[in-house]
Amino acid sequence: MAGRLVILDFDGTVFDTYAFYGDILKLLHARYQVNSYRFLQQIDRYTTTDDGGTYDFFGHVRATLPLPAERITADIKIALAGRNYVYADAARFLADGGGDATRTVLTVGEPSWQAFKFEFAAPIQPLTKLIIQVNKGDYLMRHLSVRPDGAMTVGPLAADYYREVSLVDDKTTTFEKVKPRAGLKLFRIKRPGEKYALLPAPSHVRDIAHLTDIA
Numbered sequence: 001m002a003g004r005l006v007i008l009d010f011d012g013t014v015f016d017t018y019a020f021y022g023d024i025l026k027l028l029h030a031r032y033q034v035n036s037y038r039f040l041q042q043i044d045r046y047t048t049t050d051d052g053g054t055y056d057f058f059g060h061v062r063a064t065l066p067l068p069a070e071r072i073t074a075d076i077k078i079a080l081a082g083r084n085y086v087y088a089d090a091a092r093f094l095a096d097g098g099g100d101a102t103r104t105v106l107t108v109g110e111p112s113w114q115a116f117k118f119e120f121a122a123p124i125q126p127l128t129k130l131i132i133q134v135n136k137g138d139y140l141m142r143h144l145s146v147r148p149d150g151a152m153t154v155g156p157l158a159a160d161y162y163r164e165v166s167l168v169d170d171k172t173t174t175f176e177k178v179k180p181r182a183g184l185k186l187f188r189i190k191r192p193g194e195k196y197a198l199l200p201a202p203s204h205v206r207d208i209a210h211l212t213d214i215a
């Protein structure tokens, strides 16, 4: 049996999505006179499910700006080249290699947009990254398999069995359908200023302020 499996959410847990969007909006405004307020208001229209939050940025750009989406994304890539939007505590957490812990990323989103964001998250490059379009808690429950000795694995995310599985997410709704069980540790990370940080997490979930707090 291997050590621990640590499943990390991406947006808002490892990646400062707000800072990333802020820089993109600044760029769209400066270069294409995009009204940031209106653009943000339109996001819901290009988001398929409320819970999954699958936002199609490229579709949004294609439908609302009079320029090819490829041109705009090329501009973003040049403007943000070399930038890293991984939170400082997440970068510190990932820098130590994890010891007996295997770290993976499980993220809900539109695959090409998530992959685009990964390019600005250098510290997660070596990790397995799985992009899904359903609620992460549902996914975990559906793919968690437990051996008679209590060791666990999570479907396509990991091949080995682990004595402990942790899930870290910033969104409280992720945990609503996750049933507590021995060896399954649930952490809600509170990012200051984020809307989810104001919501209480279920009682079987531990609140943390930094990713390094799960060690």
Ligand SMILES: [Mg+2]
Residues within 6 Å of the ligand: 009, 010, 011, 012, 013, 169, 170, 171
């Ligand atoms: Mg998140």
